[in-house]
Amino acid sequence: MSGIFRGKFAIFLKIVTLAGVTAILSLLAQSAFASGESAIGAFLIFAIAILNFTYFTKFSIPLKFFVPGILFFIAFVIAPIVFTVIMSTFNYQTGNYISKDASIEQVLILGVEPDANQTTFDLVSGKDIDGNDAVLVSDIAGKKFFISTKDTITDVDAAKLTINEYGVATSAPGFTASSPDELAANTTYSDIRYKYKDGYYIKIEAQGVGAVFRQTIAYDSKTDTMKNIITGDVYKNNGRGNFALESNPQKVLMPGWRSPIWFENYTKLVTDSRIRTPLIKVFIWTVLFAALTVLSTFAFGLLLALALNRKVRGRRIYRSILILPYAMPSVMSILIWAGMFDSEFGAINNILHTHIAWFSSATFARAAVLLVNLWLGFPYFYLICSGSLQAIPSELLEAAAIDGANPRQVFRRITLPLLLQILSPLLIASFAYNFNNFNLIYLLTGGGPRNTLDGEIAGATDILISYTYQIAFGRNIHDFGLASAISVLIFFLVASISFYGLRKSKVMETFG
Amino acid sequence: MSKWLRENLWRHAFATSMCVFSLFPLYLVVLSSFKSGGSLQLSSFVPKEISWDNYKMLFSSPKIPYLAWVKNSMVIATAVAVSSVVIGAASAFAFSRLKFKGKKFGIQLLLLVQMFPAVLALSAVYVIMERVYSFAPSIGLGSQAGLILVYLGGSMGVNIWLLKGFVDSIPAELDEAAKIDGASPVQTYWLIFIPLATPVLAVVCLLSFIGTFNEFIVARLFLVEMNGRTVAVGLQQFVGGQYATNWGAFAAGSILASIPIVIIFLSLQKYIVNGLTAGSVKG
Numbered sequence: 096m097s098g099i100f101r102g103k104f105a106i107f108l109k110i111v112t113l114a115g116v117t118a119i120l121s122l123l124a125q126s127a128f129a130s131g132e133s134a135i136g137a138f139l140i141f142a143i144a145i146l147n148f149t150y151f152t153k154f155s156i157p158l159k160f161f162v163p164g165i166l167f168f169i170a171f172v173i174a175p176i177v178f179t180v181i182m183s184t185f186n187y188q189t190g191n192y193i194s195k196d197a198s199i200e201q202v203l204i205l206g207v208e209p210d211a212n213q214t215t216f217d218l219v220s221g222k223d224i225d226g227n228d229a230v231l232v233s234d235i236a237g238k239k240f241f242i243s244t245k246d247t248i249t250d251v252d253a254a255k256l257t258i259n260e261y262g263v264a265t266s267a268p269g270f271t272a273s274s275p276d277e278l279a280a281n282t283t284y285s286d287i288r289y290k291y292k293d294g295y296y297i298k299i300e301a302q303g304v305g306a307v308f309r310q311t312i313a314y315d316s317k318t319d320t321m322k323n324i325i326t327g328d329v330y331k332n333n334g335r336g337n338f339a340l341e342s343n344p345q346k347v348l349m350p351g352w353r354s355p356i357w358f359e360n361y362t363k364l365v366t367d368s369r370i371r372t373p374l375i376k377v378f379i380w381t382v383l384f385a386a387l388t389v390l391s392t393f394a395f396g397l398l399l400a401l402a403l404n405r406k407v408r409g410r411r412i413y414r415s416i417l418i419l420p421y422a423m424p425s426v427m428s429i430l431i432w433a434g435m436f437d438s439e440f441g442a443i444n445n446i447l448h449t450h451i452a453w454f455s456s457a458t459f460a461r462a463a464v465l466l467v468n469l470w471l472g473f474p475y476f477y478l479i480c481s482g483s484l485q486a487i488p489s490e491l492l493e494a495a496a497i498d499g500a501n502p503r504q505v506f507r508r509i510t511l512p513l514l515l516q517i518l519s520p521l522l523i524a525s526f527a528y529n530f531n532n533f534n535l536i537y538l539l540t541g542g543g544p545r546n547t548l549d550g551e552i553a554g555a556t557d558i559l560i561s562y563t564y565q566i567a568f569g570r571n572i573h574d575f576g577l578a579s580a581i582s583v584l585i586f587f588l589v590a591s592i593s594f595y596g597l598r599k600s601k602v603m604e605t606f607g
Numbered sequence: 608m609s610k611w612l613r614e615n616l617w618r619h620a621f622a623t624s625m626c627v628f629s630l631f632p633l634y635l636v637v638l639s640s641f642k643s644g645g646s647l648q649l650s651s652f653v654p655k656e657i658s659w660d661n662y663k664m665l666f667s668s669p670k671i672p673y674l675a676w677v678k679n680s681m682v683i684a685t686a687v688a689v690s691s692v693v694i695g696a697a698s699a700f701a702f703s704r705l706k707f708k709g710k711k712f713g714i715q716l717l718l719l720v721q722m723f724p725a726v727l728a729l730s731a732v733y734v735i736m737e738r739v740y741s742f743a744p745s746i747g748l749g750s751q752a753g754l755i756l757v758y759l760g761g762s763m764g765v766n767i768w769l770l771k772g773f774v775d776s777i778p779a780e781l782d783e784a785a786k787i788d789g790a791s792p793v794q795t796y797w798l799i800f801i802p803l804a805t806p807v808l809a810v811v812c813l814l815s816f817i818g819t820f821n822e823f824i825v826a827r828l829f830l831v832e833m834n835g836r837t838v839a840v841g842l843q844q845f846v847g848g849q850y851a852t853n854w855g856a857f858a859a860g861s862i863l864a865s866i867p868i869v870i871i872f873l874s875l876q877k878y879i880v881n882g883l884t885a886g887s888v889k890g
Binding site (some may be wrong): 101120126127129130132135155156157159160161163164165167170171172173175178179182185225232234247261304395398399402403405407408409413415416417418419420422423426427428431432433435440443470473516528531534537538563566567568575578579582585586589590607 | 628629702738743764821828837
């Protein structure tokens with residue numbers, strides 16, 4: 096057994112493992128660089144270097160223990176956090192999602208217009224005499240036929256063509272029609288702009304059909320502007336990820352790109368009343384929700400712990416039943432509660448003989464959220480409190496009783512203050528946890544009720560984190576920039592709450 | 608009124624009512640799972656009929672790939688639990704037993720970063736994995752392997768922290784003795800520490816399993832394909848749809864999925880409570 100970790104076999108195993116890992120990571124890095132994800136590629140190279148360096152040298156022994164953990168930590172914890180902070184300074188949302196180069200490319204592809212009559216032609220795709228992609232176009236109305244490639248257009252005499260019963264030319268001298276199999280293998284032919292007259296071109300719209308378009312937008316890389324060639328309108332880079340019309344900055348070309356806007360996402364939180372008002376509303380409810388939850392779960396947990404502190408008959412049975420809400424997977428139990436609160440088919444209205452639409456009224460929805468969280472949370476404090484009650488030295492309580500204090504006084508003057516002192520870090524931790532209790536809100540009410548018709552994003556039961564999720568993923572517009580800014584804000588709030596709690600618990604002092 | 612009654616009546620009354628409160632939703636789910644109907648309604652406290660239709664539906668309906676969901680959850684949660692303990696144990700050992708520069712900074716960083724809730728970095732993780740998908744679809748967005756990587760990374764901080772707490776509670780005399788006998792830290796780790804810590808590592812492994820099994824939102828965002836979902840996501844989608852509520856089958860499905868978790872939880876009760884209070888009560 097111990098031989099595995101010593102000697103030649105161990106070295107052999109080490110080399111094989113490291114070589115395997117290095118090979119896999121190198122392959123990944125290579126394809127990352129190939130598709131332009133240089134940041135991810137660079138991280139993979141870094142990982143390869145540090146792994147090999149650590150395990151093949153005696154540079155640092157602690158590092159041998161840390162390296163795998165550190166790499167995962169950087170990739171999936173640190174990097175997303177850094178990325179979130181960076182995103183919060185960008186205009187990064189639906190419509191401004193891609194890079195600038197991709198945006199320019201898209202704007203140019205979209206910056207075309209059909210001719211005045213919206214002319215379409217029947218055509219056949221194939222190759223011209225030199226093997227270039229070409230189309231044989233039949234202008235049936237004008238009784239004209241021509242072969243067109245990217246750069247050339249050649250009229251063909253109707254007498255030399257094979258024309259089918261619909262009047263469409265199917266073959267011509269110097270033109271080879273492609274078979275369906277050849278077309279399927281050719282990925283580029285349908286993207287080509289086949290030449291037509293007066294600056295227009297023919298674009299294949301469907302199998303055998305082409306339409307006439309011309310380019311209207313052109314990009315000038317020197318001035319970084321877009322120009323409408325036909326009307327002469329100039330669209331300037333507005334510095335916020337869009338080309339905007341000079342005379343009317345509201346008119347922008349879509350799609351835009353993700354562009355740095357520095358602190359605008361943060362200042363918007365304060366200055367834009369459409370964002371500020373719901374944010375304040377949500378913030379107040381978040382604090383209220385977290386505080387009431389901690390208060391109610393702690394009160395019920397403590398009361399239970401007190402009730403069952405003595406050798407009450409059946410204590411073990413009580414305990415194993417009371418722990419059940421905590422043991423159930425919370426996703427399941429939240430969904431069960433959601434079903435029970437259903438206004439038509441739910442058990443709650445059923446038992447109370449009421450017809451309350453629980454999740455349509457702000458007050459009832461909030462009450463439901465608090466009740467369900469009480470159910471989920473009180474067993475935790477029951478377990479903690481009954482453990483801590485045992486930790487209070489009985490001499491203290493006895494001494495107080497001898498001094499003539501009645502049980503109520505003993506509890507209020509001795510037990511409770513001591514408990515609060517012991518448990519305050521856990522109470523603060525619970526507050527911080529509920530401050531971000533996303534699952535409960537999302538699964539129970541979805542943050543609602545919210546007035547979506549008025550374009551409201553924040554619902555009556557939305558807490559900060561579910562509101563953020565709503566901004567980032569919930570609507571048709573995904574605003575990652577704004578969501579990231581709120582995320583950073585929440586981080587500072589929770590960090591200061593938790594830091595306060597940690598200082599109280601003295602964990603900080605026991606380091607090192 | 609006798610003395611016993613006066614002292615104990617309120618205790619039993621309160622404990623019993625809390626038990627009713629605890630059990631009510633659970634009892635209702637059990638009832639609904641045996642009822643052929645689509646609501647969480649209470650028609651009577653005693654079941655009138657016992658129908659296995661909902662359970663049969665889970666295993667036969669082509670619309671509900673329940674077994675595939677369970678399998679996915681098991682695979683993902685097991686992979687995450689085992690790998691995170693293997694990786695985390697080494698770091699926790701180093702934090703707990705080795706002396707090195709930057710140790711205090713490391714622990715503080717670990718703590719600080721945990722305060723950045725995972726859900727908040729969700730949009731960043733999403734965008735990063737979307738990019739990974741562009742060059743390696745098998746570990747990018749939408750793949751189970753990608754989800755496992757994200758969980759593994761996300762749970763690293765919590766697990767190292769939790770493991771460190773447990774490792775601190777294992778007496779250090781034995782590995783100090785090994786050190787005196789000339790064992791290197793790597794040898795001490797494999798030959799002394801790992802055999803000693805195996806029960807503790809198993810507990811953390813199971814806790815991590817429960818946590819991953821319970822995770823919903825990342826899985827929801829990641830796994831789009833019907834057959835690739837986890838139980839939590841699958842069942843949520845099942846009752847989440849506005850018009851397709853079938854609570855009977857949901858009830859049956861959630862009972863089957865919950866039983867193993869509840870059993871693991873109850874058998875680890877002692878460790879969980881200790882883990883919850885460790886580090887805070889001792890101060």
